[in-house]
Amino acid sequence: MAEFEDKAGWRTLWFLIDRQRTRLALAFAFTLVAATMELVPFWLLAQGAQAVLGFIDQQSTTTEMAETFYQLALWMAAALVLKTLIYGIAYFLSHQAAFFTLAHTRRILVTRLAWAPLHWIQSYHSGQLKQMVLQDVDKIENLIAHHTVEVSVSLLTPLLITFYLFWIDWRLAVAALLVAPLAIICSMLFMRDMDSMQDQYHQVAVSLNKTTVEYLRNIPVMKLFRQDARRFSAMVQHSQHYYSLVEALTRLTVPRWALFTSLLGANMLLVLPAGGFLLLHNEIALTDLILAILLCGGMLRPLLKISHFFTDSREVLASVRRLNPVLNADNSAEHAQQAEGADPVSSREEGIDVELSRVRFSYDKTLIIPEMDLTLPAGSTTVMTGASGSGKSTLAQLIAGLLMPEQGQVTINGRAVTDLSNEQRASLVAVATQDAFLFKGTIRDNLMLARDTVQEHDMELAIKVAQAEHLIQQLPDGYDTRVNEQGTRLSGGERQRLALARALLADTPVLVLDEATAFADNLTQQAFYRDLQEHYPDKTVLIIAHRLAGMEFADQIIVLHKGHIQDAGSHTELIQRNAYYQKIWQLQRDSHHWTLQDDQACESRKRSDVTEGETTCLQI
């Protein structure tokens, strides 16, 4: 199972490094040269030993021996410089390959996420997506940038030494290699339970990550309820689980790892007696034996790196495998966009109508819209209201093409939304919701999100209609004022007004406003809908709202109940026959007259010319 999963991970990695394979092959070639250079110092040391032996045998003088040493030092310095240079090139190439792969992978992921259906994205926690796009992708860096060079050297150096030892004497080579199988068995033991442990570790790390993100996001709420990290029970639980797993992992791995490391250095226990025996029987020259001993000393140590590589690669492959669902996400919309074909519904076309026919939709197995038929005639305004959870936002997302119906279809001028590319859809339908998200940048950048170029008067009109004129005037640099991530320096209502202006600027014939004025006061809301009608009369508008101030003008008002249209008609019709509509309208009319005043103000207001009954005075 693990092998199969590893294969899937390697396949994905192979796909991700697609454009970097030549660079990596070059990095490997340079590493091969550098690994050969690793042997040069040993050979030079053997030459030094030979010079010493020559001197002991009185074949050379002290001066000659010293001169040999100077020369050897020079050669060693030259070899060192050359080796450093070659390693430098190899690392440069492997790092380039790694960072290009990281950028390429993130580009693929964010593109896939941008095109993936909304409900699919919503099935992931934001902490999980963050973990994928940031941490999981980052893990690839170490594998490509470092392991490519280091693992290659760690493999090639013992291999080259083995060849050399065989060339000197095969018995010495065998003696040097005998401990390797023992070390490898030990290493396999070391890896045995690692797979399941690693998976468990990841799950626990993700849970801790999610909880931490949740905690950090909601610090204001935590403050309100006087909770800190120690008292936030979910965090405590996940931390404890994390630490107990890490402890178990450490207990399991440390003894095996210590044994493996010791075994790798133990080959000298066999090489020394074997060398002594061969020397005694004159089957090997003393200088060869010295060279062999020098080489054998650290010969198997590089295998440590390989073992590290296997451990790391499992972690990396697990990370890469986690990217697979996003990499393989349904990108049919992306393909639809790339596919040739005429623009089926032009955004420039006059009068766009939207039709839902027999639309059925469920989240997983929970049925939200059983069957819906609805028409938003071209250039009309439809208001949709209904109890919380009745499916209004779901319908808005279905119309905007952000959710796919499981049955029936949503059409825009007769063309199914599902057949449109994302770009086509975005040029037809703009959506503004209650959660007005602003990106880090200037107000202008945020307003122009949907369009590359905007005429100044278009921008001013959108801002005026969105009732944000005063806000822009107040800002220190007007349109060029910078907002931070999520626009948190602006109030909820200010963010909403800017998001409304952005939706208007998108210049789409269909506009969906899902509680888009929820933070506005009644007067602002009324002014917005009045100006919207006056300045954008051709738009097909769907307004979802609980507060209906200023919406009496709507062509049709729909009351939604548990995913069904309970009633539909004009304001006058509904106020006469629909109990729910009458109730919310009555409540809103009453609350419209509520004011918060102190006793004195309240008394004086009652004495003023305000007709009794129009004002409900809440005395404070």
Ligand SMILES: Nc1ncnc2c1ncn2[C@@H]1O[C@H](COP(=O)(O)OP(=O)(O)OP(=O)(O)O)[C@@H](O)[C@H]1O
């Ligand atoms: N992503 C989701 N996954 C599962 N269920 C969801 C999801 N989004 C909404 N729901 C459920 O679908 C139902 C309809 O939700 P929807 O947001 O469409 O209602 P709504 O009428 O817009 O409510 P509100 O007025 O409170 O915004 C609710 O019961 C909600 O819990």
